[in-house]
Amino acid sequence: MVDSIDTSKNVELTEDDLENKSKGQLIKLAGQLRDRRNDLNQMASERASSRDDLNAETREKVDEAQEHREKRDELNELVQEHKEKRNELNADANELFDKVERMKSDMDLDDGKDLEKLESEIEDLEFKQQTEVLSSEEEKELIEKIESKREEYAERQEKMGDNEDLDELVEEAEEVRSEASKHHQKVTELADKAQEHHNQMIEAYREADDIRDEADEMHEKFVQAQEAADRHHEDFVRVQKRLRELDKQEEEEEQAEREKKKEEVQEEAEEIYERFKDGETLDTEDLMKLQKAGRL
Secondary structure, X not given: OOOOOOHHHOOOOOHHHHHHOOHHHHHHHXXXXXXXXXXXXXXXXXXXXXXXXXXXHHHHHHHHHHHHHHHHHHHHHHHHHHHHHHHHHHHHHHHHHHHHHHHHHHOOOOOOXXXXXXXXXXXXXXXXXXXXXOOHHHHHHHHHHHHHHHHHHHHHHHHHHOOHHHHHHHHHHHHXXXXXXXXXXXXXXXXXXXXXXXXXXXXXXXXXXHHHHHHHHHHHHHHHHHHHHHHHHHHHHHHHHHHHHHHHHHHHHHHHHHHHHHHHHHHHHHHHHHHHHOOOOOOHHHHHHHHHOOOO
16 A cells, blocks of 8 residues: 555645735745645656556566467367367267178177187086086086087187278277277366466456555555655745746836935936026035036
């Protein structure tokens, strides 16, 4: 908060002061007005400088916010590009995986058990055959069951082993999905960075608003000081004008006094000269008065 002007130090001037104060009092008052005006002008200059510094700082903060805005927008454009690429790749991967499922369906690979499970079941049955005491009928049934599962295993293994296209398609689909995941990761990373710049932009604008408020307050204080300085200057000029009027008045009075004395000298010289013409003897003082009046 900027301190207000100490009005107790201001110098007041009234019409009564101008009309009734003596020349000496007015000279003193003019000095007071001049000194207070100078102090206020200095104060106004300092406040104007502070205001300008604050305005410059505000512009710097606005520029900083604008830089963050531009960076945020650039990152958001990249986010959009990676999103579009990710969505395209995911769509391609989905098509490839759908194609894999169709190929599996055509090969009857979706029905029945997978190879690992079949292999595990065969091993369990063989272990049972080797470790348990079975009747001839039970062992026969168990052997037939083992053979049946071996045939199923061989058939499914043959189908999987003979279809290189399916493996290549699965690999391609997984690669496309992996590439889509990379773009998704970039989306996340870039979006986070864009948000950081957005937050920094908001903070810079907030700081700019706070500094601008300080600058506006400082400008108001500058105006107060400048207006007070101007008022003191105007009053100083009025006193100076009054002093010139008094000087002129004194000169006129002195000139009138000189004219009056000159007339008195001339009148007295005229009297002396008339006396001289009448034959009266003049003393030295009378002669000097005639000489002073230019009659000799």
